Amino acid sequence: MSQAFIIMQIGNPELDHVCEAAIVPALKACGLDPKRVDKHNKGGLLKSEIIAFIEGSDIIVADLTNERPNCYLEVGYTMGVKKFENLILTAREDHNQDNPKHKPGGPKVHFDLSGYDILFWDPKHVDEFRKELEKRIKRRQASIGQVVAGTPSAWDKDWLDPHRIVAMRDIEKTRKKGFMEVQFTLLNSKPNKTQQELFEAAQKAEIRAFGWPIGIVFNNDEKYRPRPTVDGIVCEVAEEKSYDYWALRFNGDFYLLKSLLEDKRQPGSIFFDTRIVRVTEALLYCVRLYSQLGVLNTTVVTIGIRHGGLRDRILSAAAPGRLLRSKPSTAENEVYSEISVPLMRIESNLVGLVKDLTRQLFMVFNFFKLEEKAYVDVINKFIEKVT
Incomplete structure (x- = not known):
């Protein structure tokens, strides 16, 4: 379930009731x-936990009632990390200076936010506020490409789980400790393709710019060439230093598990720039694959990415010029992130989506956070190599 964060004054009985x-x-x-x-912190530094909540939430509802400085600070941070579309502002109606109930000198929405679309609520009609807020949340979810309530569960586990079981079993045989899983499913306008059509689409979707590409196709190698199955095609490539398994279904469902490049170059590490590149590649591959399958670009796709075998790894960088001053590690073993977005919005919002899919991965390494320009630099350098 996607997360939402509520910003408001804490310890006020009226606001607690409205909440x-x-x-x-x-x-x-x-x-x-x-x-x-105040209800869901984990006992860490409050500032860090608030930042994590803001950055990890799809929707942020900020109530400005009673002009609390911390609320304005958190709203400012939300805007600073460019989550304008994710933010919904609310306040009690007497804070609206155009409302007859506003008292001169009384609480108000500060001038720097007064020009925004604020949902004002009446304490006597809280249920009306709930209904209107729900409408606004759903509109905002649609605008950011998130799946709203009522959408069926995205993943067909009867198809996905058998592939995952085989891939996890076989990667263990190679003694690879780390892995990256990528999965796609379309939420509407699913295709119905033959095995040959799937094979040709997979060939054309490859992005050969960085190591073995996602969805690698060895056309002239019978051992590793994708093979037809009763419901699609599947490919498994097991080498001494690399492991790849991927499957593509008639209806466009896609699953991949691949070993980490870091385990070839520097075992025990995880490279933040390599992870950014791989997630970027996964997103661009998704666009290419469904374009080749003739899927309309207005179709919403759910993308899930899991990194595993992380425990006790050190966060570092592949590029010498990006080395970190500290060496953060993690006690977590797996991190999963998921987004739902129209295909046509992936390339235009590439940096933001990559951040959404890597934020939690980096966060478990002692709250590690990258600046926007670092993402842009890594992504742009990768795109320059894309053929």
Whole structure:
């Protein structure tokens, strides 16, 4: 379930009631898991936890009632990390200076936010506030390409799980400790292709710019050439230093598990720039694959990426010029991230989507966070090599 974060004054009985009676139900009705820092913190540094909540949430509802400085600070941070589309502002109606209930000298929305679209609520009509907030959340979800409540579960586990079991079993035989999983599924307008059509689309979708590409196709090698199955095609490449397994189904479902390049170059490490490149490649491959399969670019695709075998690894960089001053490690073993987005919005929002799919991976390495320009630099250098 996608996460939402609630920013508001803490410890105010009226606002606590509005939160429980309107904000939380509206978020849950939209398929979101509401979080508040006073109720869901993990005992760490409060500032770091708030940042993690903001950066890890698809929707942020910020109530500006009573002009709390911390609320404005958190809204400012949300805007600073360019999550404008994810942010919904609310406030009690007497904070609207155009409302008859506003008192001169009384609480108000500060001038720097007064020009934004703010949903004002009446304490006597909290249920109306809930209904309107739910509508706004759903509109915002649609604008950012997130799946709203009521959408069926994306993944067909009856197809996905057998491939995962085989891939995990076989990668263990190679003694590779780390892996990256990539999976795609279309939420509407699914194709119905033959094995030959799938094979040809996979060939044309390859991005040969960095090591073995995602969805690698050895056309002239019978041992590693993709083979037809009853419901699609599957490919497995097991070498001493690399392992790749991928499957493509008649309806466009895609699954891949591949070993980590880091285990060839520097075992025990995870390279942040390599992970950015691989996630970028996965997104561009997704666009290419479905274009080759004739899928409309308005179709929404769900993309899931899992990194495993992480425990006790050190975060580093592949490029010498990007080496980190510290050497953060993690006690977590797996991190999974998922997005849903129209195909036509992937390339135009590439940096933002890569950040969404790598943020939690980097966060478990002692709150590691990259600046926007670092993402842009790594992604642009990769795109220059794409053929």
